[in-house]
Amino acid sequence: MSAKIFGIDFTSGGLKVAVIEKQFRSFKVAKLVYRQLISDSPEEPARVVKETLKSEGYDGETDRVIAVFPSDRLTSRVLSVPLTIRKMISETLPFEIEPLIPFDAEDIVSDFLTIGPADDGSRILAVVAKKEDIEAFLNIYALAGLDPDMVIPEPVCAGREAKYRPTAEGEGGAEIYVNLKENAGSITVVKDQIPVSFHTASTGMKNGVEPLANEIKRQMLGGAGEATLNLVVLSGEQDGLDQVARKLESTLGAPVRISDMPGAGAALDSQRLAGQSETKAMFALALGAALIVAEGEENSSVNLRAGEYKRKPRIAGCRAQFFTAATLFIAGALAWTIAYFIDGAQLTGEYKALKAQIRSEFKQALPDVKKIVSEEQQLKNALAKLQARAKALGVGTGGVDPFLDFLSDITLCVPDDVKLDVEDMVYEPDSFIIAGHTGSFEKVDKLKKNIGNLPWTGKVTVERAKADVSGSGVKFRLEVRIVL
Template sequence: MPQVVVGLDIGATAIRMTRIEASLFRFQFLDFSEHPLPAQVDLPWEQLASSVLQVLFADRGIRAERIVASLPGRYVSTRLLRLPFSDRRRIEKTLPFELEGMIPQSLDEVVLDYQVLATDSQGSRILAICTEKKLLEAHLAMLRGAGADPYAVLPPFVALANLRREILLAGTEPCGIVDFGERETSLTVLEGGEFRFGRSWALGASTLTRALQESLQVPAARARDLKEKEAHLFPTLTPAGDSHPEWIANSLRRGLEPLLVGLRQSLMSVSRSWGIQIPRLFVCGRASCLQGLCDYLAQQLELEVSPLRLSGPVGGHPSFPASETPSAAVSVGLALHGVRDAAASKLNLRTGEYTYVSEREELKKQALSFGALAGVLILLLLVRFGLQYHLRSQEYARLSRSVDEIALELFPDLRSIQAGAQRTSAMTARLDQEKKQAALFAPLAPDAPSALDVLLEFTRAVPPEVKIDVREFALVEADKVRIEAETDSYNSAEQIKQNLLKSGLFQSADIAEAKDSVDQSSVRFTMTVQLSQRIF
């Protein structure tokens, strides 16, 4: 699905925005807009910029899946280094120590990123950029407060390098791009479409306004009007050389001198580092519209200088406002930084602890964290259950061995049965059987008669001369016993009954049934005896 990428150039006097719609393999220009900051308002620049951003993103709800914002170049330090190796890990370990003596701040106070510009047999050339953490934090807070959380934060000179495919060049001709802004000027050097160098100065069009104001003794607003509407760096000369246009031109030239010094030194440094000459400069930025500026720079720097024209996928789009190129250049470069394969470098000051995390990525990250935590918990539970199972298995095995040993000790004949559950089951059956047999000989209560006592008393009740054959001796209730027996006569059965009642152990004795046997030789009877005490 196509995404809208917004390049947000947050300048000293205006916010410029370029929108590009990008898909996986292509992108196209959507629109460019410029939004001036409130003038004649005595508020800090951050508050003015924040109010305009609030209107654009929070109030108007401008669609933006990815935002690339600028950080004023005056807040960013650049260093060009050469290291005798090209291994990325060694570079990341060594670079902070190399920079420690080159920047005034402590390394703990800055955010650092770098780009390997080239590698050869002698090592690598590296461009390092850094800014103070407190400045980056304040800048991000301003953007987030307005609803514009940027994916990347770049100085203008990094954004300008992304215009490499928008500029018509002959072959691999080196060139420089100069963005002449209100409060700062940025330089980017390209060779063969590759990013070679970049830096910014805290000098811009406001420097020229102050030069006119001081030289002509006019208010700032009047000096700005003269610079933008009347000034020309090559005015018509007069014999005396003191005409008003000449005064203005001379004041502007004096104001441009620090910028020329910085450009000469930077171009000389690039020539020494890369062994190349920069034959051509392209100029952009709102202040680049100063009449005669390109000719004056060409004269002073002794190279070809021309206004920047964009003619690539963005500048060549029918709806791109070519007349706005000087102002749009940085915002176009910022937007291209967020497009796949369009960026000239991977530099981004939102790195380390400040790395951008979108809401979707944050949710995904939280979901992954929750999933990982859930996985760990499940794993711990599985380990716990596994350990419990293992320990209980060991305990069961020990108990099983102990039970087998006890079973063999009690019942040696069980050795022929398989050890384990079968032997345990056989032992349990034997124990139950012996328990039943033992119950006949022991009372269930301390003062109660046992079944054996009842049987003994019945035996005593049988006269010695009486023959008796007990067929059944059963406890039908806790205090009743049924006896089925065969004796020689009815009198013998009655005598046994009377003897039982005399013993004192029985409360009553009834002969429920008595009859002769088939051959009339004996009497079969059934007697129910009620005990004086319950057996259990």
């Protein structure tokens, strides 16, 4: 069963959507979608996002929405913490970073990337956004009826491309990933494929290359120190990236490339305005966000859906049905258990009452018995003794002799095809002896089985069976034990 991952970026200009189809063990970038935004109001991106995802078959139960958060609403700090477990760092981060920023801990949302070890702890890149900015951002999606699974900062999405760059281009140094906008942009420093610092540029495309080159140098120095600048990668939807790349390369003395993320060559559905060029570099952020999730690295990435904005885990597809069924089963089992104990308590009360009544009846029936161990078994034993005594005394004790009933049962159980001549019959309280003549050994055996099936008979034994000297049949003698 496949699901879709929608990486969504409207940090500048238009709406960019990267659609990834995710299978259990694989994924592919299926489509790239661009839509123009014609106003700056929150309703405009909400409307366009809603229409776009609907046209791409978005399924709220199985698909995931990964939103790119703009860098101009972020601040960051690099710091060392005496912890290594991610959960513990997340819990203490707002208070660790509060002295370093001009905001109170209760007014911010924060998350981090681990960029290396530190003495007895970790060195981290902390990313901070104000709660009011997160709320305004999520409100745009809420207007579209969406609830993003993750909110990933723009610099983290841009720096994702370092994962796919050949190590020969950046081994032993640092790389800069620049997402250009009209009036600004984000500059992300990456070392060993991990973003280690970022900065929102105060200049953009319209201010020319020289101011941008100076900001890149300052960020390189602040984020990577004396490391060599091995590569600069440009992304964005602005026209003229190729020209900017050539001029920057000349100014910086380092290679400058245009973004080329995996999947950037996927099928394109674009509504660019007339005269605007279409470039795969404009989808770098949307692709970066979607690829983080597609490759299973969401738990180690920065996610600004933290704290009170944390999204509740969602169970998708058939798993949702399974867990719903499991929940119902557990609820049913709990209800049954409660009912069981309630019924058990009631039955226990009834059992005790019956037990007391049996004890009372026992004492009346057997007043001479002083030690009562098991009322049922002791009553059975007493009854068996009385029956044995009655049997020894015979019918004179006032009982009814069952002989006629026994004789009737034996007569009725003789098979229709068996001709039986009874020559002798002896009746005792515990047995019958029947001697006679019938047609064959087979008919003797059939008679034995039928008598043995009577409710009052025990063991039936053929004491004697032999052919008649005349050859006309078989003489036999049966012993039938009586069990009452």
